[in-house]
Amino acid sequence: MALESPTLLVIGQKGQLGFELMRALQPLGQVVGVDRSTCDLADAAAVDNLVATLRPDVIVNAAAYTAVDKAESDQDKAYLVNANAVKALAQSAAKVGALLVHYSTDYVFDGSKASAYTEDDATSPVNVYGASKLAGEQAIAAELREHLIFRTTWVFGAHGGNFAKTMLKLAGARESLNVIADQHGVPTSAALIADVSAHIVAQYFAARNAGTASGTFPFGLYNLTAKGETTWHAYASKVIAEGIAAGLELKAAPERVHPIPTSDYPTPAKRPHNSRLSCDKLESTFGIRLPDWTVHVESTVKLLAELKQ
């Protein structure tokens, strides 16, 4: 008997991660992408109508309010998109029996732990964005058993805005940069997150086709980042060094990227000093091996340099 091709709905297809998901999910079925102009996530009725009409097997939500500093003075909007809309989406998914794949952040933690955070560690966000994302996680867990929430960190890619691209731009315009050296974390490429998501959705389809998905599939919360660790300062230095090696003309050489403490870079939102997440649960549950963060930083900077030339 031929198996029917599944339908996958990607919400937020124009973000960093959404763009990579539209690529990575293609082999799994019919992929339908929507963005703010075709479906506003904050419009619960529109989302419910879309889900009821399309009846997707899987909904992947890559849309979020991600402006961390702006969220401090725009709390209602951050909660509307990251919490209320996510709860409504989970309810819509439950009605049609879809798996909901969703993404969250290291900013659900206060960063006071000395080692990498596991999925069992207590949350304690220090900014509005982190609190709104945590509320979204909790809403999904309350509404829908068949969910996967991937907590990730410091996302970058060739498509969309991110810290790596900001550093290349600043290094092209200025002789020197000051970058925080006492916040520790892991740059994770949107492509890696999308590829791992696709692997796991494929495992879900395989289990479902074998008739076991709803009974034994390991739904739930997983950390998903690249391996290793760094600081914003060392990350900026690496990006700039790779940019120069790839032929970009940058004014600020890596040795003129100065390390500074968080106290020297005041921002509206507080940020955790430790953003490291242990991915042992994801690797052992799904049999996945995550690459070091430098692998995709190197390839992405090369690609960005090629695109400029």
Ligand SMILES: NC(=O)C1=CN([C@@H]2O[C@H](COP(=O)(O)OP(=O)(O)OC[C@H]3O[C@@H](n4cnc5c(N)ncnc54)[C@H](OP(=O)(O)O)[C@@H]3O)[C@@H](O)[C@H]2O)C=CC1
């Ligand atoms: N970026 C990062 O460093 C990290 C991100 N994450 C999480 O990963 C996920 C993906 O993030 P990333 O791809 O980097 O984010 P981006 O900011 O690149 O993309 C988010 C997308 O969501 C869209 N969006 C926002 N509000 C709405 C809305 N009301 N209706 C429809 N679309 C909307 C945005 O559209 P528009 O441009 O029109 O606003 C944008 O296309 C998010 O859940 C985020 O919280 C987790 C850790 C780190």
Ligand SMILES: Cc1cn([C@H]2C[C@H](O)[C@@H](COP(=O)(O)OP(=O)(O)O[C@H]3O[C@@H](C)C(=O)[C@@H](O)[C@H]3O)O2)c(=O)[nH]c1=O
């Ligand atoms: C531009 C700049 C930033 N910084 C600091 C500020 C901040 O602590 C750090 C990173 O800056 P960003 O603006 O990229 O930080 P931010 O937007 O907070 O990045 C976060 O985004 C959300 C969506 C997440 O979920 C997190 O995982 C994380 O990636 O670098 C410098 O020290 N010097 C600079 O010149």
Ligand SMILES: [Mg+2]
């Ligand atoms: Mg940002």
